[in-house]
Amino acid sequence: MNIVVAMKQIPDLQQIRIRNRKPVFDDVPMTLGAIDKNALEVGVSIKESQGGKVTVLSAGNEDLEDTIKEALAAGADEALLVIDDALAVAGSDVIAMVLAAAVKKMEAAELIIFGEGSGDNYSGQVGSRVAAILDWPQVGYASSLELNGNMLRAARSLEDGEEIVEVTLPAVVTVISGINEPRIPSVTQILKAGKKPKEVLEPEDLGLQIPAEAQVLSLSNLAPESERKQVVLKSVDELVQALKNENVIGR
């Protein structure tokens, strides 16, 4: 089975410093999104049980050639990269268009796995948009997957419960972080990652033109400020009553 795992290159969130209430991205190394790593683990596990290969697919700037080694170390067999500086700031619609065009170029992909959202912007749109462009069915919020032939059974983790759905391949699946614990690659898996097959395309190779200007500008990414009520309580009973009064509990 040809499994495609789509992953996004993002700044390493743990290394971002904040200065004047703004994130500083200088010298912050790039990495792959955390939920994307769950998606990769799903793909690699399916390959290990059912055979086939896992291709990691990504679009971004030239740093991607180095960053993608993380995925190749963690079990992807090969990489297909679409590289252009403009892709680093492109919106979800452009990225989806690029990824879908790349999938069409690949030999018979049957399953595309995404993380539910990227580690930086978390728009959660790209998976659905790719499914729409390819006209494939899509399963979102997958918390477990079971594959029987070309029938995929997925549990979807919803707010008030779990939904079990079945879908015929080819399909797009977006997974949540709780679906697994990504494996830790060994020393040789890391060292050999750079030697795995990697195809690098430019948008023009897919017949696409990418707008040079960012379509989405981040004006602010601060958490909304909330005013503390600073209520002083003397007992648990008082606390319970206060929470009830605020409609936090006992609704």
Add this chain to the structure above:
Amino acid sequence: MEFNLSKEQSLIQQMAREFAEKSIAPVAKQIDEESKIPEEILAGMAELELFGIPFSEEYGGADGGYDGYVLVMEQIAKVSGGIAMTMAAHTLGLGAISAFGTEEQKKKYMVPGCKGKHIVSFAFTEPGTGSDPKQLSSTAKRDGDYYILNGTKRFISNANFPGAMVVFAKETETGEVTAFILDKLSPGYSISEPWEKIGMHGGQLLDVYMKDVKVPVENLLGKIGQGFPVLLLGIALGKIGTSTAALGGTLAAFEEAVKYAREKTHRGQPIAKFQAIQLKIADLAIKYETARWLCYRLGCLANNIKDPAAFAAEAALVKAYCGDNVVDAARIAVDVHGSYGLMRDYTIERVYRDAIIGPEIEGVADMQKMIVAGSILKK
């Protein structure tokens, strides 16, 4: 000059950090209390190929260089000095076999060692000898196709695990110090109970008793009388491990102090707001950064040793610095904690006990300084 890690090096560091935090940290206290490394931790390390990082894939290693080894050791040592000690002694033994072993010896002893099926030892010290090979009293007497080894070795790491032990004895015919590879747990080989030491629990030191242990002639490591060069290089490689174990301890001290300074409040504000604490945090950062780059550089130098004596002097310098440095760092970090730093509930208490091992093992600090001075003044 390049001071950045490559992507692969960053990933190796990240891998070791993740394994250390997810698998070792939750049982670090247990390892300290029981002085035993759980089997599943050793199995996990073997799976990630941490027992043969610098060695060739041909002999079961990961081909990750000593630079890869220091990156991993630092992260492991940060959470468990005992595991770091075990890994350091093992890698030292393998390093000696890798440098002086025959093709057959490397295939026979390095492959299971690098795969973590065996844990290797390096046995020089005796009850009556410190660092002076001339004082060695263990003997190896040729008898047909075997050497018969007799003697006692002191403070030997990993002596209770199956696998190879690089052992030094005087060959009786020539009286020359010679190295051999001995299969641990073979007839005539016995061990003491582990020594109860102050820190780095889990990394066990035992005495080894050799009573007519038969070692095949083909297990001669190097040549008769070549014991000193084997010892010189082996110990120098070992200092990469002990220095980096100290580096990991320094990082632990630094991080624990920063964490505590941010969490502990005095008169309504974190103690990190006080200048007295800030100066200590700066001292810890200086101690960590200086030790870090010395260790990383030593790892890079070890990948391509042209002159073993020059490398031994470099290793001695790094070991002298890092060994003392971790003790100073741990002390400062305890000071940041105040009385709480003395309590077993706080990680820094273990870090402090582990740290004091640093200047004393693999050659005491003063001996390292004599090697350094000798390398300068003899020129």
